[in-house]
Amino acid sequence: MKRQIPCSEMISLGSTLGDPVAIRNWNICGLPTDSFSIDNGIIISNAQRWPLMIDPQGQANKWVKNMEKVNNLHVIKLTDSDYVRTLENCLQFGTPVSRSFITKSYCVIGLLLHDGFRYCWRTLAKKLTRCWSLCC
Numbered sequence: 663m664k665r666q667i668p669c670s671e672m673i674s675l676g677s678t679l680g681d682p683v684a685i686r687n688w689n690i691c692g693l694p695t696d697s698f699s700i701d702n703g704i705i706i707s708n709a710q711r712w713p714l715m716i717d718p719q720g721q722a723n724k725w726v727k728n729m730e731k732v733n734n735l736h737v738i739k740l741t742d743s744d745y746v747r748t749l750e751n752c753l754q755f756g757t758p759v760s761r762s763f764i765t766k767s768y769c770v771i772g773l774l775l776h777d778g779f780r781y782c783w784r785t786l787a788k789k790l791t792r793c794w795s796l797c798c
Contacts, residue, residue: 674697674701675700675701675704675705676697676700676701676704679704679708680700680704684707685700685703685704688700688703688725688729691725691728691729692721692724692725692728693721693725694721699721702722703725723760723762726760727760730758730760733757733758734757734758735757735758735759735760736748736751736752736757736758736759736760737759737760737761737762738759738760738761738762739761739762740761
């Protein structure tokens with residue numbers, strides 16, 4: 663039995679959570695105009711934590727630099743001589759910081775696949791399985 667609840671035929675994150683003025687400003691600052699990029703921008707702007715952006719084409723990097731230019735964005739690389747000092751100052755004073763040029767050797771996925779992390783993941787999975795079997 664259909665309940666005759668009114669709903670939209672075309673559901674999109676942009677029409678639900680998006681502000682057209684903000685989206686237009688993002689496009690001016692370098693965010694591509696496709697719906698996938700706009701949906702990602704909406705998720706980033708509504709998230710309570712910082713995003714991890716894997717950006718092989720550099721589009722998100724350009725967009726973030728242009729958006730945060732007014733907030734004094736600091737871009738740091740692991741090879742910078744004042745890397746730690748800049749990071750500490752940004753955390754202390756609340757200014758935005760972006761870590762750029764992360765190579766494959768510093769990739770998070772590589773860390774997760776490291777033997778020590780594999781051991782931790784296995785131990786955690788065993789504990790969760792044991793807890794789940796006791797609870798259910």
